[in-house]
Amino acid sequence: MYILNKLPNDGNDGILSLERIRRLPGYPDESSFEKGPVVVIECDEDIPCNPCEDICPSGAITVGEPITNLPRVDIRKCNGCCLCITICPGLCMFVVYKNFSDTESLIYIPWELSLLPEKGTVAEGCNRRGEQVCRVRVEKVIKAKKLQKTSIIAVSVPKKYFEIVRSISY
Amino acid sequence: MRITGHPILDDLPERKKVNITVNGKMIEAFEGEPIAAAMFAADIKVHRTTPKYHEPRGVFCNHGRCTDCVMKVNGRPHVRTCVTKVQDGMVVESIEGIGQWEKGE
Amino acid sequence: MNNQLVIIGAGPAGLSAAIEAARYGVKVLVIDENDKPGGQLFLQTHKFFGSRHHMAGVRGFQIGENILKQTENYNVEFLLNTVVWGIYPDRRVAFAEEGKKKGFVFGENILIATGALEKAFNFKGWTKPGVMGAGAAQYMMHVNRVLPGKKVLMVGSGNVGLIVSYQLVQAGSEVVGVIDSLPKIGGYQVHAGKIRRLGVPIITSHSIVEAFGFPCVESAVIARVDDRGKIVPGSEMEVVCDLICLAVGLRPFNELCWATDLEMRYSKEFGGFVPIHNEELETTHEGVYLAGDVSGTEEASTAMEEGRLVGVVVAEKMKLIEKRRAGELKKEVYERLRSLRSGTFGEKRAREKEDIFRDFASRGTQCIF
Numbered sequence: 001m002y003i004l005n006k007l008p009n010d011g012n013d014g015i016l017s018l019e020r021i022r023r024l025p026g027y028p029d030e031s032s033f034e035k036g037p038v039v040v041i042e043c044d045e046d047i048p049c050n051p052c053e054d055i056c057p058s059g060a061i062t063v064g065e066p067i068t069n070l071p072r073v074d075i076r077k078c079n080g081c082c083l084c085i086t087i088c089p090g091l092c093m094f095v096v097y098k099n100f101s102d103t104e105s106l107i108y109i110p111w112e113l114s115l116l117p118e119k120g121t122v123a124e125g126c127n128r129r130g131e132q133v134c135r136v137r138v139e140k141v142i143k144a145k146k147l148q149k150t151s152i153i154a155v156s157v158p159k160k161y162f163e164i165v166r167s168i169s170y
Numbered sequence: 171m172r173i174t175g176h177p178i179l180d181d182l183p184e185r186k187k188v189n190i191t192v193n194g195k196m197i198e199a200f201e202g203e204p205i206a207a208a209m210f211a212a213d214i215k216v217h218r219t220t221p222k223y224h225e226p227r228g229v230f231c232n233h234g235r236c237t238d239c240v241m242k243v244n245g246r247p248h249v250r251t252c253v254t255k256v257q258d259g260m261v262v263e264s265i266e267g268i269g270q271w272e273k274g275e
Numbered sequence: 276m277n278n279q280l281v282i283i284g285a286g287p288a289g290l291s292a293a294i295e296a297a298r299y300g301v302k303v304l305v306i307d308e309n310d311k312p313g314g315q316l317f318l319q320t321h322k323f324f325g326s327r328h329h330m331a332g333v334r335g336f337q338i339g340e341n342i343l344k345q346t347e348n349y350n351v352e353f354l355l356n357t358v359v360w361g362i363y364p365d366r367r368v369a370f371a372e373e374g375k376k377k378g379f380v381f382g383e384n385i386l387i388a389t390g391a392l393e394k395a396f397n398f399k400g401w402t403k404p405g406v407m408g409a410g411a412a413q414y415m416m417h418v419n420r421v422l423p424g425k426k427v428l429m430v431g432s433g434n435v436g437l438i439v440s441y442q443l444v445q446a447g448s449e450v451v452g453v454i455d456s457l458p459k460i461g462g463y464q465v466h467a468g469k470i471r472r473l474g475v476p477i478i479t480s481h482s483i484v485e486a487f488g489f490p491c492v493e494s495a496v497i498a499r500v501d502d503r504g505k506i507v508p509g510s511e512m513e514v515v516c517d518l519i520c521l522a523v524g525l526r527p528f529n530e531l532c533w534a535t536d537l538e539m540r541y542s543k544e545f546g547g548f549v550p551i552h553n554e555e556l557e558t559t560h561e562g563v564y565l566a567g568d569v570s571g572t573e574e575a576s577t578a579m580e581e582g583r584l585v586g587v588v589v590a591e592k593m594k595l596i597e598k599r600r601a602g603e604l605k606k607e608v609y610e611r612l613r614s615l616r617s618g619t620f621g622e623k624r625a626r627e628k629e630d631i632f633r634d635f636a637s638r639g640t641q642c643i644f
Contacts, residue, residue, distance in 0.1 A: 091469045173416060173447065207420075
C-alpha cells in the first residue's frame with residue numbers, strides 16, 4: 001500500500017448532476033440563457049432560508065411561504081446584478097452570461113478565499129468536482145467590502161463550458 | 171504557523187509581544203493568547219507524555235475540557251495550557267507522567 | 276446577591292434571554308466560564324441561513340457582536356471567567372471565579388444555557404498530537420489565529436465537518452478529504468458542493484482505522500465500511516496528513532443538569548441526554564429553565580429563539596409584562612421556531628421536541644425547587 005497525497009476525488013457525493021440542476025426552479029431554461037446575464041441558483045434542498053428573495057432589488061427571486069421552498073427565478077426581471085451571489089449562505093448562486101462574446105461565456109462566481117486574483121489573470125476553470133477542465137481568464141473582480149465580504153470574480157470560459165465551470169484554480 | 175490576512179476575519183489589533191520559554195526554548199508569544207496557541211504557532215505540538223506507556227499528548231479539545239494539554243507552568247503542574255494565557259517570563263515545561271507539586275502547595 | 280434571572284452560559288441562547296428579559300425590566304445576571312461572552316458565535320465565519328429576522332446572510336461572529344451590543348443597552352450584569360458548579364435547592368447557584376471569589380448567588384429563576392460539547396470517537400492512534408475536534412480546529416483558526424494543520428483529514432460530513440473543512444481551506448490549509456462512515460453525506464448539499472468545487476474529496480461509507488506518525492500525526496489509514504459498520508478488508512487507503520479533525524457529532528453540555536437532579540431522557544436526535552421540559556422550556560424543577568443546545572443540539576438560530584422565549588416567560592412570571600402581550604410574544608417565537616424546524620432537516624427535530632413536551636406533560640407535577 002502506498003501513501004496517497006490526497007484521497008480519490010472521483011465520487012459523486014455532494015455534487016448535483018447537470019440533469020438535476022437543469023430541473024431546479026432556480027435554473028433558467030435554455031432560451032433564457034441567450035438573452036443576457038442571468039442568475040443560476042443551484043439550490044436543491046428544503047432548508048428554511050430566503051435572503052436571496054429579500055436582497056434582489058428587482059424582485060426576480062421568489063421563495064414565498066414556507067421559506068423551505070426552493071427559490072424560483074423570473075428571468076425577465078433578472079438583470080444579473082449579482083447581489084444575490086454575495087448573500088447566499090450556501091454560496092450556490094452564479095450569474096451566467098452565455099453570449100459574452102461569439103466564442104466565450106462569462107461566469108460570475110462568489111469568492112471567499114485569501115488569494116483574490118487580479119483582472120487579466122489566466123487560470124484553470126474547474127467543474128463542480130474541482131477538476132480543471134479549461135483555461136479561463138479573469139475579466140472582472142468585484143472586491144467585497146460591504147457585500148458581506150463575499151467577493152465576485154467574473155471569468156470568461158469557452159462557451160461550451162458555460163454550464164460546467166463553477167470555480168477556478170490558479 | 172500564524173494566520174495573517176484571513177479573507178473573512180478582520181486583522182487582530184496589534185498585540186504586545188511577550189517572552190515565554192517552553193522546555194528551555196524561548197518562543198514568540200502575544201499578550202492575551204493561550205500558551206497552547208503560542209506553542210502550536212511555534213510548531214511545538216507535544217505537551218507531555220503519559221505515565222504508563224510514555225505516549226505523547228497535546229491539544230485535543232482546545233477549550234479546557236479534556237486536560238490532554240496540561241503542562242507545568244511556573245512550577246505548578248497540570249495547568250491547562252489551552253485556556254491559560256501567556257505572561258512575560260512564563261516558564262512552561264513538559265510533564266513526564268504525573269506532575270509533582272512543590273512542598274507546601 | 277438577589278437576581279430575578281440567573282443565566283448560566285453567555286452563548287446565543289443565554290444572551291438572547293438576557294436581552295429579552297432585561298428589556299422588560301427583569302434583573303439579569305449572566306455567568307460564563309470564558310473571558311468573553313458569545314459562546315460559539317465568534318467561531319463562525321460563515322453566513323447563517325433562515326429569514327431576515329434570523330439575520331440570514333450575516334456571518335456568525337457579526338451576529339455575536341450585534342447581540343453583545345444589545346446587552347450593553349439593557350444593563351445586563353456579567354460574571355465572566357466564572358464556573359457554575361452546582362445549583363442547590365432554594366435556587367442557590369454555586370460559582371467559582373478563576374483564582375478569585377467563590378460563593379453563591381440566588382436566582383429567583385435560573386436558566387441553564389450551557390450549549391453543546393463535541394463528541395469524540397476512538398481509533399488506534401487517536402491520542403497522538405495532531406488529532407483534535409473540529410471545534411478545536413475552529414477555535415485555533417478564528418480565535419487564536421494559528422493554522423491547526425497543513426494537510427487535514429476531516430472525519431465526519433455533517434454540517435460541522437463540511438463547514439470547518441471550508442474554513443480550513445480559507446485559512447490556508449489543504450483538506451485531503453472528508454470521510455463519513457454512513458453511506459450519505461450528513462450535512463447540507465450546498466456546504467458539500469462548495470468544498471467539492473474547490474477540489475476537496477468527500478468519501479462516504481469510509482471510516483478511519485488508524486493514525487500513524489511519531490510523535491505527531493503524519494498519516495491516516497481509512498477503509499470502507501459495510502452497512503453493519505464493519506471494515507471491508509482490502510479496502511484500506513493511507514493518506515498523508517498532519518491533522519485529523521473529528522466532526523462526529525455534538526451532545527448537550529448537560530453535566531450541570533445531572534448535578535441539579537433534573538429529570539433527563541436520552542434523545543438520539545439531539546445527541547445525548549436532555550432534561551425533560553415543556554413548551555415554555557421549564558424543566559421538572561420549577562423555576563429552572565433551558566435554552567439552546569443544552570435542551571437539544573440544534574442551531575444558533577433556534578438557540579436565540581429559545582433564549583427569547585425564556586426571557587418573555589420569566590418577565591411574565593415576574594409580572595413585568597401583562598398576560599395578553601406575553602401571549603402574543605410567545606406565539607411569535609413559536610411561529611419562528613416552527614419555521615426553523617421545517618423541511619427535511621428540521622422536521623425530525625420538531626417531532627423530537629413534541630415528544631419531549633408530551634413526556635413532560637405525562638409526568639404530572641413539577642417539583643418545587
